[in-house]
Every structure is written in C-alpha cells, then in structure tokens.
Amino acid sequence: MASSDVIQVSSLPQPPMQYINLYTDEQIRRGRAPKPPPPIQDSYHMFGNAFNTEESIIRPLESQGIKRLYPLHFDRRRELKKLNQSLLANFLDLLDLLVNCPDSPRRAEKVEDLGLLFIHIHHLLNEFRPHQARETLRVMMELQKRQRIETANRFQKHFDRVSDILQQAIQNLPEPMELDSKIMVDDFIIKQENKGNARGDSDPCYILDRIMCNVVDNMS
Structure with a gap:
C-alpha cells in the first residue's frame, strides 16, 4: 500500500466510539482532547433535512411541504385518537387490496396515506415534547427539594441532640x-x-x- 493511501485513510472521520475515546480523563487533563465544534449560526442539516436556527424547535407542517389533516385549533388527544383510527382503517384497506387485487394502483395511494398519517402522529407527539421536558424538570426540582428538606430535618435532629447533650453536661458541672x-x-x-x-x-x-x-x- 502506498503512503498516500495511508494518509487518505487516516484522514477519514473516525467512528463514533473512537471519537469518544479521545475524551478520556487523561486527555482532558493534558489538554489534548479535541475542542467542541463552534455553535451553528445560520442553518444545518440533520437526518437529511435542512434546519434554520431562527426557526422554532418544532416546525409547522406547512413549512415542511406537508398537507395538514387537522385544523389550527384542535384538541391533541382527540386528534391523536382520530389519526390512530384512520391509520387502522387505512391499514385494513391496504390488506384488503393486497388480498383481492394486489396490482391495483390504489395500493400506492394507501401507502402514501399511511405515511401521511404517521407523519401527523409523529408531529403531534413532538409537540408534546416541550411539555414533557417542563414536567420532567418540575419532577426533578421537587425531588431535589424533598431531598434537601430531609437533609435539613436530619441536621436539625442532630443539632438538637448535641444541644441536649451539652445542656446536660453543663447542668452536671459542680458549683x-x-x-x-x-x-x-x-x-x-x-x-x-x-x-x-x-x-x-x-x-x-x-x-x-x-x-x-x-x-x-x-x-x-
């Protein structure tokens, strides 16, 4: 193998596990760990899709070129149940087409309908993520508060016990x-x-x- 080939192979991006191994405690202590990438300023690509930092975390369906199947003002729980029922009905229709007439052009239409329903269900679930994050943070803070209150109560009990011991020692001292x-x-x-x-x-x-x-x- 030529030396140029070795250089080209070594310059390729390392697998994820090898990249993680560069951030050991020894590497960080010596200052040899790679620096984190700079913050993204304009736009970036993730999972084959383009994203802009100025956009909201959960982009509306219209900005992604997807037709909306539910109104702007709606109940998420009700819409999720309706989408689930529509998904089941379309899946049964697809099975019926595959059994009776597998060469029918409606099969491709049913597959597209199923894909659109899955996209809408995934989008509605993603809209619950901020609420889930806030609820998780609230539960974590309540747990920390409870732990600190328990620690303060245990400290107060030890403090009262030490105070009682000191008072008894003072009372037992001779005149x-x-x-x-x-x-x-x-x-x-x-x-x-x-x-x-x-x-x-x-x-x-x-x-x-x-x-x-x-x-x-x-x-x-």
Missing part, C-alpha cells in the same frame, strides 16, 4: 465554690502527705483533723 473547695482539699491532702512522708509522721488522725478544719473554714 464554683464546691469545685474550689475540692481542689483546695485535694491540694492540702497532697501537701500533708508529702510533709508526713518527709518527717516520718504518718498519723492519719492528725491529717483528717486538719482536713476537716480546712473544710469548715472554707464553708464559713
């Missing part, structure tokens, strides 16, 4: 005078024990008497 007396008594016991050990005097009655006197003096 300042009692705490000071206890600290002084403990300090006095330690000092007396150290003095007794230093002079060899370990008389427990002497130490207890001094402790009681000290407690009485603090209470007075």
Whole structure:
C-alpha cells in the first residue's frame, strides 16, 4: 500500500466510539482532547433535512411541504385518537387490496396515506415534547427539594441532640465554690502527705483533723 493511501485513510472521520475515546480523563487533563465544534449560526442539516436556527424547535407542517389533516385549533388527544383510527382503517384497506387485487394502483395511494398519517402522529407527539421536558424538570426540582428538606430535618435532629447533650453536661458541672473547695482539699491532702512522708509522721488522725478544719473554714 502506498503512503498516500495511508494518509487518505487516516484522514477519514473516525467512528463514533473512537471519537469518544479521545475524551478520556487523561486527555482532558493534558489538554489534548479535541475542542467542541463552534455553535451553528445560520442553518444545518440533520437526518437529511435542512434546519434554520431562527426557526422554532418544532416546525409547522406547512413549512415542511406537508398537507395538514387537522385544523389550527384542535384538541391533541382527540386528534391523536382520530389519526390512530384512520391509520387502522387505512391499514385494513391496504390488506384488503393486497388480498383481492394486489396490482391495483390504489395500493400506492394507501401507502402514501399511511405515511401521511404517521407523519401527523409523529408531529403531534413532538409537540408534546416541550411539555414533557417542563414536567420532567418540575419532577426533578421537587425531588431535589424533598431531598434537601430531609437533609435539613436530619441536621436539625442532630443539632438538637448535641444541644441536649451539652445542656446536660453543663447542668452536671459542680458549683464554683464546691469545685474550689475540692481542689483546695485535694491540694492540702497532697501537701500533708508529702510533709508526713518527709518527717516520718504518718498519723492519719492528725491529717483528717486538719482536713476537716480546712473544710469548715472554707464553708464559713
């Protein structure tokens, strides 16, 4: 194979899966991922049809060169039921033609009628898409609201529980005078024990008497 052939083959558009593989985390981190295409300004083609960015998302049937089978002001549900019934009736007529006279020119007419009915049904269903999108967005927002309310309620319960624990801890704290007396008594016991050990005097009655006197003096 010549080198020119290799260049031509490599320059062809890559399959979708290979194009997706170019957007890996490593490629994006290094800045090697292809840049997205610029926004379309005027017109573009999709599925073989030309579209203009200034037009509405759902174009009317007349702009597509298709004859409208229902009036401008109508009930979509009723029209969809009528189109469904007409579709069934035309399909049965087509079956009857295929059984009795398959070479009849009416067969092509019935096929065209079925195609037109399918186009109208598809168009009416597409007109429901914006309503479906808004309803989906509303449901998503309600779900997010409910989740956030539940999270806030759980946080409030934990907050109240911590507050109760702190209040109980504060209530169980001793009074300042009692705490000071206890600290002084403990300090006095330690000092007396150290003095007794230093002079060899370990008389427990002497130490207890001094402790009681000290407690009485603090209470007075």
